[in-house]
Amino acid sequence: MLLSNSYIDDEKIINRLYEIHRRTVPKFESCTGISQTRLELLHELYEVEEISQRALQKKVNIDHAAVTRHLKQLEDKGMVVRRKDPKDQRFTYVSLSEEGRLKIIHYREEKERFISGVLHDFSAEERKSLLEMLTRIQRNIECFE
Amino acid sequence: MLLSNSYIDDEKIINRLYEIHRRTVPKFESCTGISQTRLELLHELYEVEEISQRALQKKVNIDHAAVTRHLKQLEDKGMVVRRKDPKDQRFTYVSLSEEGRLKIIHYREEKERFISGVLHDFSAEERKSLLEMLTRIQRNIECFE
DNA sequence: TTATATTAGTTGACGTATCAATTATTGAGC
């Protein structure tokens, strides 16, 4: 009896994670004006002068295909600039445009506001503990099987 | 200085949540043989004799359109049966087929194995605290703005 | 009873992630 309801709660945890994601996606975008992934890409670009798509992909850790598509769209919008490496034509280097560099500041302010809202009633202790647990979950998922 | 790195960690929490989801989706499906949403639908059906799509949609809380499509595919696979309410033709009632009722047992065992793996190094205390925090996050997201 | 509103379900358009296959370029071994 003591153990029997333990799994039910475990299931709730996993379901909660799933639902949090589903609800976050549209809310994040309507608040910040940009998707989470795309902002993450821009943020990485913000930190460097120029970077290859491959290296960028490794940093954000999403599929190559998705990276290509995001960057193409960001290029169409004039947020980023892409150019081939003259030394090795396989590589495409990406950098933020001036406009991109300006816009990202606003996006990040909105993201900060969003995050503050989501965690507003969490103490420093709780945040630390939560991050630690999420990190463990992530590792467990990666190492599973 | 003390406060300044607090936001960085908050950001990590949100990014972690996002990445956990992205990694869970394919892993869950390859482990259990079914997607999380679809299993949730089947699970709700398992609990009742018959239910309208509308009521089912409210329970799992995803878009009507997604519910319709899932159920149609599950029907094609012979997992569920659908019929119109003769009293009110707007309603479609859904129920598990015999085959569906059998198969879901296996799916749920695999899900249990998956969840156990993901949370294997969590104490009862931690699980409780984690669930509580996730619940708060979910509420904060819903109430945001 | 007839026009209008509401409700359940479906379909279409879109965004974005995955995996697999393909293209283009470079590097390595013979």
Place this chain on the structure above:
DNA sequence: GCTCAATAATTGATACGTCAACTAATATAA
């Protein structure tokens, strides 16, 4: 130098979620 392997990027197919528009059936109100 030429073949074959490795690598970066792209494209195609598929899955699944959202919102919006639509259809069909029923309820309401004049």
